[in-house]
Amino acid sequence: MKGLNAAVFSQRQRRLLRHATHFSPFGMEMRPVCRAVLVYHALAAKLWRYDTGTIQLPARAVTGGESMNWLMSAEVYNTILIGSFVYAAFILVGAFLSKAPYGRFGAEGRGLSLSPRLGWFLMELPATLSFLWFYLHGKNAGELVPMIFLGVWLIHYANRGFLFPLFMRVAKGSKGTFGLMVVVAGWLVTALHGYLNAVFISHLSSHLTADWLTDPRFLLGMSIYVFGFVMNVHSDAIIRNLRSKAEVESGERVYRIPEGGLFRYVTNPSYFTELLSFTGFAIATWSPGALFVLFVSAANLVPRAFQVHQWYLKKFEDYPPERKVLIPWIL
Known part of the structure; x- marks a missing residue:
């Protein structure tokens, strides 16, 4: 039958x-x-x-997979992509008008708050889950180049979503400083991260064949990405080690001026290298989805970089005046 x-x-x-x-x-x-x-x-x-x-x-x-086929069609993808850029524009405006309640600005937020570890983990989790889900439904999921980018993505978000919050040095007994609304708003953004990149890389792209491995865009992009990723991990480690384990156990909230690495040149090397990594990833994949990740990350991080810089200037009278806000020697 x-x-x-x-x-x-x-x-x-x-x-x-x-x-x-x-x-x-x-x-x-x-x-x-x-x-x-x-x-x-x-x-x-x-x-x-x-x-x-x-x-x-x-x-x-x-046709049991018709809803998945619909989501992975070029027409729907392009519509969601355009809507995502519009949403990112609103994020940019909001980031200049207010400080997102997490990190050093967490105490300024209102409403429910989570611990920084849990907040970071929950906010970043959709980037991994949505990428895996849509990637595995792509027609090119088993091809070499898409699998390389799958590995890059999983390593990146294993660091950002799992290792970074795991190794945070949060003062013992401190109240939650990661706003729940930041997590909820972040879910949409990180889910879009995964969807827009996975669908393009494993399903819609036609250029990510074996020949792409020798393409100048792949070589340049991956070089930029690897440098940015390594320096991002290094910058995070410097910030983390500013607070000793004894201070963490005592519950004391201690702030110091970070030194070394890219901190010699800018106040926010973690933000700079995160944007640098996404720039490299966008070039290496030649993907509009990666371009969205870069744009929405910049919309959030650039305004926050200026806010953090002003915080340091007010907090420390001896803060190095030669340090730029975000980009060495430029901004």
Whole structure:
């Protein structure tokens, strides 16, 4: 019986279906003695076609992945991409008008707050989950170049979403400083991160073949990405080590001027290297989804970089005046 899909039957009907059929190299054949029984259940499910004498399934049962196919179509992808850039523009305006309540500005926020570790973990989690989900449904998921970018993505967000919050040195007994609204708003952004990049890399792109590994854009982009990623981890380590483990255990909130590495040149090397990494990833993938990640990250981090710089200037009278805000020697 052509088009037969047992998924639409009840458990009892599926047992009858297995009993009533056997498979041959030429397709599914019905045992005549059980045909009447199966037809009876097909009638009950309103699937029996009197004119053809066959079981006709609804269209949605035949094409069970239609919703996934719809989300991964170029038309829907482009629509979501445009909407995402519009949303990022609103984030940029909001970031200049207010300070997102997390980190050193967490105490200024209102409403419910989480611990920094839990807040970071929850906010970044959709970037990994959505990327994996959509990537694995792509037609090119098993190809070499997409798999390389899958690895890059998983390593990046293993650091940002798991290792970074895990190794945070949060003062013992301190109240939550990561606003719940930041997490909720971040879910949409990080879910879009995963969707827009995974669908393009594993499904829509036509240029990510083996030849791409020798393309100047891939080589340049990956070089920029690796440098940015390594320096980002290094900058995070400098910030983390400003507070000793003894101070963490005592519950004392201590702030110091960070020294070394890219801190010699800018106040916010973690932000700078994060943007540098996404710039490299956008070049290496030549993906509009990666361009969105860069844009929305800049919309959030550039205004915050100026806020953090002003915080240091007010907090420390001896703060090095030669340090730029974000980009060495430029900004």
